[in-house]
Amino acid sequence: MKLLILSRNPQLYSTDALVKAAEKRGHEVRVVDYLRCYMNITSRKPRIYVDGEELQADAVIPRIAARHTFYGNAVVRQFEMMNVFTLNDSVAIARSRDKLRSMQILAKRGVGLPVTGFAHHTDATGKLIEMCGGAPLVIKLLEGTQGVGVVLAETANAASSVIEAFKDLNANILVQEFIKEAKGSDIRCIVVGGKVVASMKRQAPEGEFRSNLHRGGSAEKVKITPEERATAIRAAKAMGLNVAGVDLLRSNHGPVVMEVNSSPGLEGIEQSSKKDVAGGIIEFIERTLANPAKASKSGDK
Structure with a gap:
């Protein structure tokens, strides 16, 4: 299988982990800077290039930075036009990047949210x-x-x-x-193919309420409840994401979703949970491509 990972930096932990997982399973994998891609948009034979070379793949793994969503998502759409399977499709990525739209979609689907x-x-x-x-x-x-x-x-x-x-x-x-009762902590669940494959509890540092690891938060393995597991799965499904990082808070009225991320980082959760999340993502792509009818739906939304 020929895989393309759309990422600006091949040295990032998440990108490198996906490359190693794909190579371990015998696949050909390449990291492409999506901002260097350019497209021939035509109804007869849409194409996409980088540095003068036409790109072809069996599947694409988008790792699009939030600040480059517009152009990165255009690249993902171009692959969809070429009937290439994209791990997360462009519509789902766009939904997840719009916080207001995300909240409205989740609310419509009855997923627990903060007021x-x-x-x-x-x-x-x-x-x-x-x-x-x-x-x-x-x-x-x-x-x-x-x-x-x-x-x-x-x-x-x-x-x-x-x-x-x-x-x-x-x-x-x-x-x-x-949500005061969360006490500065949240739970990140990684959902792959409709299943929670790993979870971690993130704790904000003293004097801080934001638990993001980028802001000095710590992470540890956590056992989630059946309700939390179901909420994470429903949230990913509502957004249409095959792979998602779902952030939950434990409130007095049950788990509430804070955010659904279409390009979740893998470092913190792999290290804290001891789970091979990257390997699980590659396995999901293998299973999906083995079912062509399912894979073809990527470009139809």
Whole structure:
């Protein structure tokens, strides 16, 4: 099997782990910088190139950075036009990168969420704060990643000030209830092909409420409940993702989903869970390509 991994940096742990897992199973694998790709968009024979070479593959693994979603997703769509199986398709990636759209899709599917408010005008600030249960509140930039642009407002006045400051910058934000009982921790579940293959508990450092590993959080293996497992699987399915990192909080009213990531990092969860997540992803691609009817659905959405 010929695999292409769309990644800007072959030295990244996740990219390297996927390469090694594919090679271990006897596949030909290549890492391609998607920003260097260019496309011939035609109805007769769509093509995609890098450095003058036409690219061909049996399957593509997108590892698209959030800041390059627009162009990276265009590259994924081009492969779909060529009837190449993409691990996560372009529609699902676009859904997951839009925090507001994600929340609306998950809510429609009945997936547990924190109470979340969204408004355009600051005249609605008071209503948003009241709707989300009052302070403390979490305020999030829709475009933020890895904990950047996420603010905990301890009081209603602080929340109003933060909301107004973001609005003055023409930023789009979400306002969410603060799940105090989570105590600065969350659970990351990796879902592959409709199954949770690994999970970890992330704990924020002292004085911080964001548990992202990029912000100094720690990770450890965790045993999840059947309800948490079902919630993670439902969230990935609602987004249409074959592979997803689903972030959950343990609230007093059950697990709630904070985010669904279409390119989850593998380092922290492989090291903490001792699971070969990269190998599981390659196995899923093998199983899918063995069923051509299932693989062909990638470009039909």
